[in-house]
Amino acid sequence: MVRSALYSVPMSETAPPLIQLVGIVNLSEQSFNQLGRFSEPSAAVDYIGKLLSPGVADKIDIGGEATNPNVSGEAAVDDEWGRLEPILRQVLPDYPDFSFSIDTRHPEIISRVVEVARGKLFY
Secondary structure, three states, rough: OOOOOOEEEOOOOOOOOOOOOOEEOOOOOOOOOOOOOOOOHHHHHHHHHHHOOOOOOOEEEEOOOOOOOOOOOOOHHHHHHHHHHHHHHHHHHHHOEEEEEEEEEOHHHHHHHHHHHHHOOOO
């Protein structure tokens, strides 16, 4: 049971944890977050593997476009996909049960992710 001054919540083995950690992976060199920023697919894949180690991250958020307020303009869909696709094609087979999200503003990117993920649900 989790208790605080305001509430108590009974915990069970079937209940999802109240707190989940999300690992952030940025695939744009212009990202303002330097931790988790990768321009080489192999380095990003290695980092995702470390994040998916037991007790590190429950989910992974992957972004292929910088949302840094100091960066002008949007990444083209094909540029963003060029960063995301090799990562997804390497990580999905190696970690079939991991939960991930895609940080994008382009519906075309989500459509392509759904195609590559082949039925894998992402949050």
